Amino acid sequence: MLEARAAVRRLKEYHPPLGGRVGLRLDFNENTVGCSPRVLERLRQLQFDQLARYPERESVERQVSSHLGVDPAGLLLTNGVDEAIHLICETYLEPGDEVLIVVPTFSMYEIYAAATGAQVITIPAGAEFLYPTDEVLARISTRTRLIAIANPNNPTGAVVVRDDLLLILRAAPDAAVLVDEAYFDFYGESLLADVASYLNLFVARTFSKAYGLAGLRIGVLAGNAAQMAMVRRVGSPYNVNAVALACLPDALADQEYVRQYVAEVRRGRERLEQELRTLKLRFWPSQANFILTRIGERHDAFVRAMREHGILVRDRSRDPGCDGCVRISVGSNAQTERLIVALRETVRTLSATGVPA
């Protein structure tokens, strides 16, 4: 009988909610108001021949390189950061190699790494979900081939400071160090300029979050040109579709749109933090477009009640160290006000019906 590889059979199933996401979607850290109107205009102007031919990535790749200030030979457009992670794992991992991740973090590192047969070593985050740099340094061995770091991290919003990232890069010259900057726009600090100096550094960015293009599936992987030549060998020449490629230059050109959205999210983040303090809910300071908060034992009742208010939030209570925690994305000012009304009401109802929220 046909059987999947042993490493695949051992994988846990990953079940993000893939359907029925009706309401204000504060569960996936997407842009909640949509992309730049320039992108929508471009979509309306698409011609049949742009869809009839295979997508041509290179000229858009050059535009993205110049926008980001990196060598085009070291940059690859990808089908979201998800694909960038997959490509790194396929390029560098052999069965038995070690991969270091600090948990809780984004699930796809573990899934793609484990699928290669590599051994994923999970290191718990420190107090307050801070990155345990010393523990990571101590776990680097001759078998370490990948260290994946979301910066800012999902689901905590915590960040790793530049000096610590550089320590790790230097301590593991034989490992790919992937710094996943999916939430860069809401944070502002980056290691992108360092790809020229560190042969083992890869930086990933996405257009799914601040740019509002999650549905188009487009991201960027940057690294040293020689390493990226290896990564390209693994990827499909047509990994990014023609619609995404047609829209990306317009999305990049409308920086004002991104700036405004990011500014609104940052204000909303502060507003939500204030409210969580008032409601006496524990939360962790976040540099991303979401906040992780500890609801307690009634986390599932909380998520259901918020859904009744028309707001989707994400239960993260099964993530390591996240007992009773829920992650709430931040959107526009108006959406944050709506969120706060629902939050107050939900917390009041839950406290009135027994166990405190």
Ligand SMILES: Cc1ncc(COP(=O)(O)O)c(C=O)c1O
């Ligand atoms: C840390 C992190 N990396 C990558 C992704 C996926 O990005 P993309 O939509 O570009 O595949 C997410 C999405 O939630 C994320 O949180």
